[in-house]
Amino acid sequence: MTGDVAVLGAGMHPWGKWGRNFVEYGTVAARAALTDAGVDWRDIESIVGADTVRGGYPGYVAGATFAKALGWQGARVTSVYAACASGAQAIATARAQILAGLADVVLVVGADAAPKGFFRPAGGERPDDPDWLRFRILGATNPTYFGLYARRRMAVHGDTVDDFAQVKVKNAASGALNPYARYRKRVTAEEVAASAVVADPLRLLDICATSDGAAALVLSSMDFAQRHGAADAVRIRAVSTVTPRFPTTVLDLPDISTDSAVAVQPAPETFRASIARAAYEEAGIGPEDLSLAEVYDLSTALELQWYEDLGLCGAGEAAKLLREGATALGGRIPVNVSGGLASFGEAVPAQAIAQVCELTWQLRGDAGDRQIEGARVGITANQGLFGHGSSVVAVR
Numbered sequence: 042m043t044g045d046v047a048v049l050g051a052g053m054h055p056w057g058k059w060g061r062n063f064v065e066y067g068t069v070a071a072r073a074a075l076t077d078a079g080v081d082w083r084d085i086e087s088i089v090g091a092d093t094v095r096g097g098y099p100g101y102v103a104g105a106t107f108a109k110a111l112g113w114q115g116a117r118v119t120s121v122y123a124a125c126a127s128g129a130q131a132i133a134t135a136r137a138q139i140l141a142g143l144a145d146v147v148l149v150v151g152a153d154a155a156p157k158g159f160f161r162p163a164g165g166e167r168p169d170d171p172d173w174l175r176f177r178i179l180g181a182t183n184p185t186y187f188g189l190y191a192r193r194r195m196a197v198h199g200d201t202v203d204d205f206a207q208v209k210v211k212n213a214a215s216g217a218l219n220p221y222a223r224y225r226k227r228v229t230a231e232e233v234a235a236s237a238v239v240a241d242p243l244r245l246l247d248i249c250a251t252s253d254g255a256a257a258l259v260l261s262s263m264d265f266a267q268r269h270g271a272a273d274a275v276r277i278r279a280v281s282t283v284t285p286r287f288p289t290t291v292l293d294l295p296d297i298s299t300d301s302a303v304a305v306q307p308a309p310e311t312f313r314a315s316i317a318r319a320a321y322e323e324a325g326i327g328p329e330d331l332s333l334a335e336v337y338d339l340s341t342a343l344e345l346q347w348y349e350d351l352g353l354c355g356a357g358e359a360a361k362l363l364r365e366g367a368t369a370l371g372g373r374i375p376v377n378v379s380g381g382l383a384s385f386g387e388a389v390p391a392q393a394i395a396q397v398c399e400l401t402w403q404l405r406g407d408a409g410d411r412q413i414e415g416a417r418v419g420i421t422a423n424q425g426l427f428g429h430g431s432s433v434v435a436v437r
Contacts, residue, residue, distance in 0.1 A: 046139045047263055051074055052398070058253055059154075066153075066388075071150045074258055078259035084146060087116055087138055088119075088147070089120075089138075090390075091151030107148075125387070125425045125431070127393065128395070128423070129425075130431075133282050136280055145265040146262075148259055151388075152254070152391050153389050158251065162176055171427075190342055194346065203234075205233075206233035206246075208247075211368065215384070222380045258394060275405060279321075288307055291311055293312060316431065317350055320434050331418050333403055335378075335419070336423075337392075345360060347376075351422060397435060404417065418435070421433045
């Protein structure tokens with residue numbers, strides 16, 4: 042176990058399709074987090090930016106971009122990129138700086154202005170890039186992968202298209218209560234079934250959109266929090282950013298083949314399960330201690346997989362957990378009470394930070410109509426391309 046860091050402030054820019062620069066969204070979120078923390082920008086000692094690949098420069102200079110937008114004041118600056126895990130990497134970097142004594146109070150920001158449609162690789166010919174290869178050789182866009190994963194769950198565990206639809210119904214009901222969500226409308230299973238097929242068996246409403254949006258956090262040492270009058274602040278107790286283990290025997294995005302297990306036995310757990318285990322071990326907790334989870338629901342089927350990877354149930358039991366209402370608001374272990382990506386859409390550098398914003402508000406008791414009574418411990422899961430693990434544990 043390592044030391045805690047305090048979450049003094051959380052802020053977001055509402056998600057949608059606003060047609061403006063990502064810097065504007067990130068600045069709004071940053072100022073909201075600073076106001077929430079009661080900390081002046083000039084007192085921030087370090088700023089960590091989760092990069093957007095649409096920043097206009099090959100170096101993706103998000104940290105310095107936000108520092109400039111807020112007003113140069115001499116703070117240490119860092120920029121990180123780990124695809125969808127960028128936000129968690131930014132939180133991990135800020136936490137490491139605080140625990141190392143390099144900074145007492147750090148601003149973490151992620152923002153994006155996403156393209157229309159599904160995400161695609163950057164331009165150019167890159168035959169050694171597995172992400173490029175799956176698009177150009179196989180035509181395996183992200184929705185294709187989501188559909189294949191859903192088919193695997195149907196074949197291996199007996200999940201049904203109605204189970205997938207019920208995930209969307211659950212998340213839309215919570216998203217309707219979230220002022221930052223892009224989609225704030227409840228849907229029915231019949232509406233999911235009637236939406237266009239994108240990658241059979243998944244319909245349009247089974248798959249998350251791409252969005253503009255931003256999220257920010259102000260993190261500090263526990264000593265700073267106490268001096269600041271926030272001794273009882275929400276604390277980040279673990280950040281898991283582990284990589285897969287050889288061999289990998291289950292196909293995972295963006296890889297288009299698996300490693301052979303002939304010479305080396307597979308690990309006892311999958312990559313995603315190892316992300317959660319590392320977070321639990323560092324935090325000194327288990328799934329039985331959780332009050333809520335915010336997970337990476339790129340598709341409805343992938344949310345079900347996270348139930349199992351987080352240890353909320355056994356292998357093949359995710360649909361049963363869903364049907365029992367355990368993962369709904371008011372259930373035994375609510376999942377994605379923010380509304381999830383189903384209600385927000387993807388703003389890649391911001392989404393792992395947004396998950397921690399939701400944990401923060403829930404653990405404080407500030408989540409309004411979607412508040413989980415007595416919430417004390419929460420976990421996030423947000424896997425990034427190319428083997429970037431992403432999980433954060435927050436406690437109160």
